[in-house]
Amino acid sequence: MADALQPRDIVLLVDDSPEALGFLTEALEQSGFSVLIATSGQAALSIVGRISPDLILLDAVMPTMDGFETCRRLKADAAVAPVPVIFMTGLTETEHVVHALDSGGVDYLTKPINIDELRARIRVHLANARSARSARVALDATGRHLVAFRADGGVRWSTPQASRLISEATGRDDGADLMAPVVAGWMATRGKQGQGGEATFSYPPSGDALLHFAFLGAIGADEYLFRLTAGAKNSDEALRRSFALTARESEVLAWIAKGKSNRDIGEILGLSARTVNKHLEQIYVKLGVENRASAAVKAANVLHEA
Numbered sequence: 001m002a003d004a005l006q007p008r009d010i011v012l013l014v015d016d017s018p019e020a021l022g023f024l025t026e027a028l029e030q031s032g033f034s035v036l037i038a039t040s041g042q043a044a045l046s047i048v049g050r051i052s053p054d055l056i057l058l059d060a061v062m063p064t065m066d067g068f069e070t071c072r073r074l075k076a077d078a079a080v081a082p083v084p085v086i087f088m089t090g091l092t093e094t095e096h097v098v099h100a101l102d103s104g105g106v107d108y109l110t111k112p113i114n115i116d117e118l119r120a121r122i123r124v125h126l127a128n129a130r131s132a133r134s135a136r137v138a139l140d141a142t143g144r145h146l147v148a149f150r151a152d153g154g155v156r157w158s159t160p161q162a163s164r165l166i167s168e169a170t171g172r173d174d175g176a177d178l179m180a181p182v183v184a185g186w187m188a189t190r191g192k193q194g195q196g197g198e199a200t201f202s203y204p205p206s207g208d209a210l211l212h213f214a215f216l217g218a219i220g221a222d223e224y225l226f227r228l229t230a231g232a233k234n235s236d237e238a239l240r241r242s243f244a245l246t247a248r249e250s251e252v253l254a255w256i257a258k259g260k261s262n263r264d265i266g267e268i269l270g271l272s273a274r275t276v277n278k279h280l281e282q283i284y285v286k287l288g289v290e291n292r293a294s295a296a297v298k299a300a301n302v303l304h305e306a
Contacts, residue, residue, distance in 0.1 A: 008034040009126055012053035014044045014070065015088070016062045020111075024057070027115045033122075041070030048080050055126055057118075060089035060100060060108075068103040075104035075222075081156050082132060084125040088113060104222065132220075145228040145267065148219065151187045153180030162228050165268060169210040169230060179203050183213075187224065190215075229270040230255075242302045243286050252279045256292055257299035 011033045015021050018039075025035045036053060038044040042065060044056070056074065060067040067087060074080050087100040087108040100108050106128075107121055145165050147158040155176045158166075166175040186201045199215040216225040230251060240250035248269075255265045262276045269276075280292065289295050 008032060009054040010034045010036060010051070011122065012036045012038060012044060012047060012056045014038045014041065014056065014062075014067070015059040016040060017059070020059070020088075020113075024113065024118075027118070031119050041065030041067070041073070044070055045073055048074060048077070048083075052079065053083060054129065055122055056083055056085045057122075058085050058087055058105070060087050060091060060096070068099055071100075071103040071105055075150075076154065078155055078157060082129065084129050086121060086125065101221070106221070145270070146216075146225060147176075147228060148223050148225050149183050149187070150222050151184065151224070153182070153184035153187070156223050161267065165228055165230060166211065179211075186213075227270065230268045238302055239299055243283075243298075245283065245286060249279050249283050249286070252276060253283050253295060253299050254303070256280075256283075257296050257303060259296070 009032075011028055013021060013024055013028070013035055015024070016039050021037055021039070025037065028035050036047055036051065038047055041062060044058070047053075048056075058067045058071060062070075067089070071085050071087075074083070074085065081104075084106045085104060087105045088111060089096065089100065089108055090111040091097075097108055106125055109118060109121065144159055145162040147162045147166075148156040150156055158176070163176075166179070167173055169175065170178060172178065182201070182203050182205055201213050203211045203213070210230075212229045214227045214229070216227055219225050236247070236250040236254045239245060239253050240247060243250075243253075245253065251269060252265055255268060260268070262273055262280070265271070266273050266276045271279075280295075283295055284290060287295050287298050289298065
């Protein structure tokens with residue numbers, strides 16, 4: 001009875017063959033999985049819009065929209081992108097296998113499907129997916145400004161802190177979409193350089209930077225991790241000129257004026273609390289004030305006029 005109360009992993013089975021659907025559904029349910037069925041790529045996209053599966057088994061050859069295109073569309077959705085996709089295919093040529101992996105699949109099985117092998121591979125990929133989710137939850141909890149992009153500039157996932165920083169810096173909820181072409185261009189240039197060159201870039205690429213991106217490395221198939229820090233805006237430049245501040249001091253003061261705590265500022269700018277305090281000491285001297293409240297008032301007056 002206790003086992004019946006445990007949540008069952010959900011497998012989305014996508015195949016246009018009624019015989020294959022019946023055979024695989026029975027085998028998977030006997031193995032303890034809950035099975036959702038889609039007979040086309042479009043039906044699969046509709047299902048994941050309402051229910052999040054834990055794993056997707058996807059037939060490569062289907063009419064209208066084949067499995068490769070279906071996988072690409074599934075992976076374009078940030079909410080679905082982490083879900084592992086295993087291809088089922090009778091195509092065994094190397095180019096077809098590469099096509100399956102390039103479109104976002106993590107594995108493939110050749111037909112006719114061996115049920116024991118299928119069960120084993122499903123368990124491995126479910127375990128890997130759980131580990132990845134746990135790592136992302138841990139990153140969220142530590143308050144890190146981290147975001148993972150695809151090579152085309154789309155966001156695979158982002159910590160809440162990074163999402164807030166992007167929204168605050170751009171002033172838009174869809175700020176990540178604005179940056180996609182810049183990210184894609186930088187990724188393409190690094191690829192041509194054989195991963196050489198400077199591992200940082202800014203958005204926008206010219207003028208006052210709103211955000212700085214530091215490349216931390218590839219962490220999965222078409223998944224590239226970056227650390228974000230806030231850049232200087234026009235308002236920061238106004239503070240720098242008015243009070244003869246350094247670029248970093250002007251950034252700290254700008255966030256003070258927005259009511260951010262030292263801890264928040266450290267997280268946003270990638271600084272330690274001690275470094276933020278050191279900058280504040282210099283800011284107080286240059287502004288001729290004794291506390292952050294007075295500094296915030298002076299900064300607000302300049303920013304209001306800027």
